[in-house]
Amino acid sequence: MSTPKVWAQPGWHDYLAARNSRLPCLPAVTKLSEEVVRIMGGNPGDMQMQGTNTYLVGSGEARILIDTGQGFPIWLTTLVDFLQQHQLRISHVLLTHWHPDHTGGLPALLAQYPHLTNSVSKAHPDRGQTSIHDGQLFTTEGATLRALFTPGHSMDHMCFVLEETGAMFTGDNILGHGNSVVVENLGRYMKSLDVMRENVHSAAIEVGYPGHGAVIEDLPSKVTVYTRHWETREKMVTSVFLGANTTKKSFLTTREITAHLYGPAMDAMAGPFIAQVLSKLAEEGKVSFIVLAQEKKWFLLRN
Numbered sequence: 001m002s003t004p005k006v007w008a009q010p011g012w013h014d015y016l017a018a019r020n021s022r023l024p025c026l027p028a029v030t031k032l033s034e035e036v037v038r039i040m041g042g043n044p045g046d047m048q049m050q051g052t053n054t055y056l057v058g059s060g061e062a063r064i065l066i067d068t069g070q071g072f073p074i075w076l077t078t079l080v081d082f083l084q085q086h087q088l089r090i091s092h093v094l095l096t097h098w099h100p101d102h103t104g105g106l107p108a109l110l111a112q113y114p115h116l117t118n119s120v121s122k123a124h125p126d127r128g129q130t131s132i133h134d135g136q137l138f139t140t141e142g143a144t145l146r147a148l149f150t151p152g153h154s155m156d157h158m159c160f161v162l163e164e165t166g167a168m169f170t171g172d173n174i175l176g177h178g179n180s181v182v183v184e185n186l187g188r189y190m191k192s193l194d195v196m197r198e199n200v201h202s203a204a205i206e207v208g209y210p211g212h213g214a215v216i217e218d219l220p221s222k223v224t225v226y227t228r229h230w231e232t233r234e235k236m237v238t239s240v241f242l243g244a245n246t247t248k249k250s251f252l253t254t255r256e257i258t259a260h261l262y263g264p265a266m267d268a269m270a271g272p273f274i275a276q277v278l279s280k281l282a283e284e285g286k287v288s289f290i291v292l293a294q295e296k297k298w299f300l301l302r303n
């Protein structure tokens with residue numbers, strides 16, 4: 001997670017701190033299956049829940065590493081200790097997306113293991129990295145990872161399907177706790193949820209390994225919950241326009257729509273989400289706006 005604009009709104013810190021206090025504790029290192037070991041980034045926080053999850057994937061001596069945490073030294077120390085203890089090495093580094101809590105550990109990792117310099121992949125690569133394209137396979141002993149381009153939370157977001165066991169590394173698209181994530185582009189994100197749902201069904205995937213939070217034991221239903229959450233928000237916004245009188249067009253600011261739905265006190269917390277829904281509806285030609293007295297006034301074109 002890394003979209004500070006929304007989370008910086010008043011009220012969110014208290015809400016997230018209360019939510020995080022109820023989360024299960026995740027050990028620094030956990031063997032989740034024969035092919036998957038989770039190493040925590042050591043960066044718990046409002047947005048990061050128990051911290052960023054990073055994963056070593058494979059069953060042989062060479063493992064693929066998914067994500068690198070935020071750059072806290074404890075992550076690298078824990079990773080290096082684990083690799084040494086089990087006489088393992090990293091063959092390749094895959095990054096789910098560019099956000100700093102997933103890529104921040106990369107410089108220290110490459111300083112520790114210079115041989116990995118040319119073995120780092122991200123959908124939109126930085127200098128020295130290679131790109132990842134949809135459907136690309138990454139293999140090591142015991143694991144084949146298939147890349148799934150799923151933008152929206154960030155525009156470079158990738159999930160990875162573990163073909164052998166029917167699991168999916170979901171990055172920040174679906175988390176281990178809660179029912180939604182902050183997104184950069186809601187329309188793209190909801191299409192990505194559809195892509196994830198299709199793959200979950202076609203590959204009979206049950207388990208999700210998220211970028212934050214505990215293992216998702218029932219990924220198919222979690223994908224549905226996330227989709228419904230945004231669909232409901234969309235319907236609520238449309239319903240405000242329709243109101244009691246469907247024959248008259250309403251012109252409403254984002255603030256007014258938010259106040260209709262949640263009350264005026266919730267503007268700072270809920271406003272950014274309503275703005276995302278309005279942007280999606282505008283891209284789909286369902287709403288538009290005029291600017292009056294320097295304020296956007298939204299109106300419904302069709303529903």
Ligand SMILES: [Zn+2]
Pocket residue numbers: 001002052099101102172211212
């Ligand atoms: Zn994240």
